[in-house]
Amino acid sequence: MTTNGLTKDYGGAGLFDVDLRVPRGSVYGLVGPNGAGKTTLLSLLSAVRRPDRGTISMDIGRSQVAVCPDVPEFDRWLTAAEVVDLARSLVASSMDGQAVATALEAAGIADSAGRRVGGFSRGMIQRLGLACALIGAPELLILDEPTSALDPAGRAEMLSLVAAMRGHRTVIFSSHILADVQRIADQVGILRDGRLLYQGATRDLIDTYLEPSWLVRVAGDPAPVAAAMTARPWATKVEPVGADTIRVEATTVEAGERGIPAVLAECGARQVSCEPRAADLESAFLALTGANS
């Protein structure tokens, strides 16, 4: 899926000139602060809203796109199985009842298949929404905040489920939980004020917008290690932070991860610990949005 100059203007707010590139088979995480335009973008991709400008291109049919909103809603007097069966009748009428059971099972609510939706918790409703999205084996899955109502165990299950889709189908999901995005998304897009600030590989984002650094603690005097580190081209800054500890900053995460053990080995130093600074998406997100503020 690609978009070109996608714009939806709500009088200054909305979405502006978004060029999305979602590789086939990837898990694409969409992150951004409240009001950044995540839901607007997903609504445009889902075709429940129309853009003011720009285009959306997909190499699959609309019937191969499944959508699960952040707060799914269903008629309270239907059972979970009936809801998923209704979704089956609309998108995959040739499939049999076993497909319904499989979707309910995958979403973790097979035990509640015969219960009416009116008695479901919000987490179960969210699982039911996912079951509806899974039926028909869509090529593209659009999930808006899929873990927002789930408890920790449910979140882990949901993330594992989405992560397992990588390579089989394309998933675009939004989340305000950056750790979730980092865990399962191989591609990430960062929105702020309706504009796409970054998109690309999650790992590249972390590498690009962080100054990777480590606290290296050795047994004995760290000075020879610090001197050897300083001489390396990938080391941008080396400074002592204690009697047996130095802080090393590198040009990239990979350079540091490869270079530090090599220098320690060359120096014959006895490493006590090598603790990376938290190199996570949240830090990268803050660095990116902070740099652009």
Added chain:
Amino acid sequence: MTTVPARLPRPRMNLWRLEWLRLIRTPRALALGAVFVFFGLLEPVLTRYQSQIFRHVGNGVHISFPPATPAAGVSGYVGELSGTGLIVVVVVAAGAFTFDSRHGLATFLRTRIASFWQLLAPRFTVNAAAAAIGYLLGTLAAWFETDVLIGAPPAGAMLGGMLCGAVYLAYAVAVTALAATIVRGTLGTVGIALGALFLLPIAGVYRPIGNWLPSALANAPVDLLNGTHHLSHYLPAFAVTAAVSAAALAIAALRLRLREI
């Protein structure tokens, strides 16, 4: 989480069954049937015993009524076509057509259909049929009771009145479908639909137009019973009602397609 997918019964759900379940798993069907049958049973009794009733509540004031006739016995019930019965029909239909008032439900439906006719056709058909059946049950109740208490009303006029009433209620459901595309909420939809249905008869005061208006069908059962008109008199109203209903549904489908959620 279980590890073996449970076998489920054969697939049965579709948008038509959804509307059927909406009727029978909620108080909708009961409300439709109850309101028409209640008035169908009540009105002939009131007509038959109106003298006695007024004697008891009239504080000594004596009011003379003409002898109850079969036409009068059924006429009171027929008035529900533009009264309580109509309101219940519109409220029930509005609940089915206002799916856009719930964002999650609207997303579920809108991202899975190929055409809005898929949503409108079963909602209109099932609600119109349910309204017609409720009205017919009430008419049969009124017919039976009038026959027992007062005398047999003319069968031809009764059947003709049933047809007119059923077509008028289908028109009311179509108007409700259109109203649901003007606003999103159920209350607003009911208000707009009832406003249109109640205000339209005002135009019918001008006689040449009145014979063509759908509201003529609401009054037709009484006129048929009284022998004022023959069923063929209402052919223009039938044609206009069918055309307006079809147009209302077509415009509703177009407006739903243009609407964003």
